[in-house]
Amino acid sequence: MNWEVPALTPGNEVTICGLSLEDYIRKVEVFHGYAAPGMILGGFMVDMAVGRMPHGQLFDALCETPKCLPDAIQLLTPCTVGNGWLKILNLGRFALTLYDKKGGEGVRVFVDPSKLASWPLARDWFLKVGPKEKRDLRELVELLCQMGCKALGVQRVRIDPGFLKLRRHRQFSVCPRCGESYPCDDGPVCLGCQGQAPYKSVSPLET
Numbered sequence: 511m512n513w514e515v516p517a518l519t520p521g522n523e524v525t526i527c528g529l530s531l532e533d534y535i536r537k538v539e540v541f542h543g544y545a546a547p548g549m550i551l552g553g554f555m556v557d558m559a560v561g562r563m564p565h566g567q568l569f570d571a572l573c574e575t576p577k578c579l580p581d582a583i584q585l586l587t588p589c590t591v592g593n594g595w596l597k598i599l600n601l602g603r604f605a606l607t608l609y610d611k612k613g614g615e616g617v618r619v620f621v622d623p624s625k626l627a628s629w630p631l632a633r634d635w636f637l638k639v640g641p642k643e644k645r646d647l648r649e650l651v652e653l654l655c656q657m658g659c660k661a662l663g664v665q666r667v668r669i670d671p672g673f674l675k676l677r678r679h680r681q682f683s684v685c686p687r688c689g690e691s692y693p694c695d696d697g698p699v700c701l702g703c704q705g706q707a708p709y710k711s712v713s714p715l716e717t
């Protein structure tokens with residue numbers, strides 16, 4: 511897609527985690543494939559949360575949706591799914607929490623629909639009102655850049671001890687059915703052999 515970064519007003523010094531908006535949008539295109547509106551809004555959300563964490567503190571992240579927002583977290587913080595510092599729990603809400611790895615004290619940032627009233631185009635996009643194909647992506651991204659943090663809410667939270675413990679390494683053994691390794695506490699055979707794998711083998715094993 512031929513995309514041009516929205517023209518920002520001169521002297522606009524809005525930054526996202528130290529990046530200019532233009533630089534952030536370019537990074538989003540490389541990382542996410544295109545300047546998705548959810549990534550733009552997500553960038554402001556991450557910036558807001560990071561800015562409220564104690565300086566220099568190592569934190570983990572919890573993301574309540576698998577869409578767009580995890581990529582904003584991975585682009586702007588050291589937390590990734592792969593290193594285990596970002597967990598995605600699909601509660602269906604466009605919200606994220608950054609929290610202290612040990613104590614669990616953290617900051618949750620979410621979108622407050624009541625504050626979206628002043629931004630009808632953004633509200634319709636966010637609440638998925640109206641046909642998607644009629645939306646002008648560029649117009650929406652520009653609007654979200656102007657909106658910035660204005661439709662966001664913040665709350666202090668403490669992550670439950672049980673959730674913090676999920677970080678701990680689990681014991682592994684070899685599954686007696688497929689012969690691959692798996693966490694013992696999943697049961698006598700692995701979750702794949704319990705029927706949770708969404709595929710069937712269609713050819714003999716290749717060597």
Ligand code: ZN
Pocket residue numbers: 685686687688689690699700701702703
């Ligand atoms: Zn198995």
